[in-house]
Amino acid sequence: MTLHNIISSSNSIIPLINTPPSTPLAVLACKVAFSTKAPPRPYHQVTSSPPTRYLYSSLGFSASSSSSTIPIIPNSFFSPSLRYPYTTMSSGQSFTLSNGVKIPGVGFGTFANEGATGETYKAxxxxxNTGYRHLDCAWYYLNEGEVGDAVKDFLAANPSVKREDIFICTKVWNHLHRPEDVQWSIESSLKKLKVDYIDLFLVHWPIAAEKETQEKPKIGPDGKYVILKDLTENPEPTWRAMEKIYKEGKAKAIGVSNWTIEGLEKLLKYAEVKPHVNQIEIHPFLPNQELVDYCFKHEILPEAYSPLGSQNQVPTTGEKVSENQTLNDIAKKGGYTLAQVLIAWGLRRGYVVLPKSSNPARIESNFKSIQLTDEEYEAVNKVAEGRHFRFVNMKDTFGYDVWPEETAKNLSA
Structure with missing residues (x-):
């Protein structure tokens, strides 16, 4: 990309005035992007790691689900051959799913606060422009249209980048678990994202709910979702619909999100196509080691959402992730941001990380590649050791708790 491309593809060059000559090109692009008026959101509703055989076997340690030790993966494991060819500021580490599909190791989370029309497009x-080639989306985020507009405009302005160079994930929401609704969901996402296929399609939660309409979940008298008990307890019809979408080529890979070991065990018994991914909350306050190991063992790539630990939330320990002294000392001593430390820690553990931000400087810095020393990596592991606190639990919205044992022990938000 050239500076001419950036200017000619935007509606304004005002943000470039008084910009220091040394400003990185990606930052100039972001300044333009955040000054440009985004298309309206017409549909807004109110409402691996490499598979086990590649990683664990090559390093000589077990992927047993009973393991409680976070393994040290040497920096030498991440060879140049793993690099993704279209990134510019990051090492571009990528992983390979069990079906051979490549997935960039650092994705960009697109969740935005409701009502922030235009912010997703800009972000x-x-x-x-910074170099991300992996976008994590969902029906629930209500901004797939803005993501689609941003991708379409970016590709038009950058003809050297093709659709197949951008990995797009989206997810089916709880009220769309009936087979016909799963089909409606993928078609809706394809239309809004303005693409012919999705790279990765996930079942967002292991919870099925009634729908008011396909655009709106049904809410009960208690203000919570009306749960479809039979489909929640036996999601085989939902997964069969996911497999159909995969076999039709509308999704290059399929998977789940927020699924437990127990849920995965049931799914694997009847799945004709095994889930390629399980997207779960992972950070030093919730290392999720047993589930991560289980996924590796069954060639399911873990993806970490909230990899920065929902930094503004305070768990029952009274300590924010962003205020942990050890983590901040590692960042300060190494000249990194805290986010860079947490992203590098996740990558070295062997899974995809999905940071999100609407701040141009943070979007850029989160994508910069760093490699933790063994000492730094072990220091983060010690912070994570023995911790288990979940920031994302929508039990009060759903009226259904995926992790009741954690709630009982006050280990969940």
Whole structure:
């Protein structure tokens, strides 16, 4: 990309005035992106790691689900051959799913606060200009249209980048678990994202709910979702619909999100196509080691959402992730941001990380590649050791708790 491309593809060059000559090109692109008026959101509703055989076997340690030790993966494991060819500021580490599909190791989370119309378009444009080639989306985020507009405009302005160079994930929401609704969901996402296929399609939660309409979940008298008990307890019909979408080529890979070991064990018994991914909350306050190991063992790539630990939330320990002294000391001593430390820690553990931000400087810095020394990596592991606190639990919205044992022990938000 040239500076001419950036200027000619935007509606304004005002943000370039008084910008220091030394400003990185990606930052200039983000300044333009965040000054450009985004298309309206017309549909807004109110409402691996490499598979086990590649990683664990090559390093000589077990992927047993009973393991409680976070393994040290040497920096030498991440060879140049793993690099993703379209990134510019990051090492571009990628992973290979069990079906051979490549997935960039650092994705850009697109969740945005409701009502922030236009912010997703700006943030995604900035991320793409920075070099991200992996976008994590969902029906629930209500902004797939803005993501699609940003991707379409970026590709038009950058003809050297093709659709197949951008990995797009989206997810089916709880009220769309009936087979016909799963089909509606993928078609809706394809239309809004303005693409012919999705790279990765996930079942967002292991919870099925009634729908008011396909655009709106049904809410009961208690203000919570009306749960479809039979489909929640036996999601085989939902997964059969996911497999159909995969076999039709509308999704290059399929998977789940927020699924437990127990849920995965049931799914694997009847799945004709095994889930390629399980997207779960992972950070030093919730290392999720047993589940991560289980996924590796069964060639399911873990993806970490909230890899920075929902930094503004305070768990029952009274300590924020962003205020942990050890983590901040590692960042300060190494000249990194705290986010860079946490992203590098996740990558070295062997899974995809999905940071999100609407701040141009943070979008850029999160994508910069760093490699933790063994000492730094072990220091983060010690912070994670023995911790288990979940920031994302929508039990009060759903009226259904995926992790009741954690709630009982006050280990969940």
């Amino acid at each position: 995604v444009t900035c991320a793409l």
